[in-house]
Amino acid sequence: MKKMILLENNIPFNLDATLSCGQVFQWICQDRWWTGVVRSQVWSVKQENGYLLYDGTTEEELIRYFNLDLDLLNVIHSIDDSIKQIRGCEVDHIFEMVSKSNIGLRIIKQDPWECLLSYICSQNSNIPTITKRIKLLSARYGSSLQSEWYTYPTPSTLACSTFQELKECSTGYRASYLQSTAYFINNHPDFLKRLENLSTQEARKCLLSLPGVGPKVADCVLLFAYNLYDSVPVDVWIRKIITSIYFHYLKSDENGPKLSYDKIVEFCRDYFGKYCGYAQQYLFSSRNELSSIIP
């Protein structure tokens, strides 16, 4: 068991909020200890009195995975400034509330392949189902680690699997997407690595060429694996929040036709600025509170 000091270094961080906000699916909390598999290792982490207690990893890896060296206050200020530019002196009470209730929530730096796999699995499913699906896939295809924990399946394992086996992991119609994408990545081992050098738009275009990857999955991978914070995944919740709260407020005349995915992204970029992906995640995290005030 090791210990890392957060408070003295003045690092705003909320482990619980970060791991339970729906950006990552392979973590489980028990007795305030979070356990999960990160790149073939079982990590255990607990936050307590300004410390991070941890096992199975190193301080450096924790900093990298949780992006602890990112100036989170600056991110929030940047979003606030951008909102002020749009609204002038009129306060955005919604985001003010949301940023308060998610203090310390950080966007994680996930492994690109694991993230891609997770979000292909995620489509048209709720979070408990996604979690279960990923667990089944790992148990069947991953390597065994300590006590019931498994690594993510590798591209080559998935590429070689049969359609039937994949379906037995409750993947449904996503099975063919998983297999095709795994097959492609297996044949292009540097594909995901290469995206690191590209702009958000270029990397997005590459991801969209993969089977089973549309705008939403691509934006999740850009945001959660490559930390391109100007990416805005638009799921049904974000769509609801932006159209009925924000877009409606600012452009009340545009009520009729359904807004396109790109229109919603464009709005978020303009409104929240270069960290709009962060704003998106805070809104998503508060979706339950927000849906009670949506008409």
Add this chain to the structure above:
DNA sequence: ATCCAGGTACCCA
């Protein structure tokens, strides 16, 4: 039982 969920591919005008 019915609706819905961190959507995408495909078809058609």
Add this chain to the structure above:
DNA sequence: TGGGTACATGGA
């Protein structure tokens, strides 16, 4: 380019 629909599964 944009709109409609099938797709598998399980949670609420």
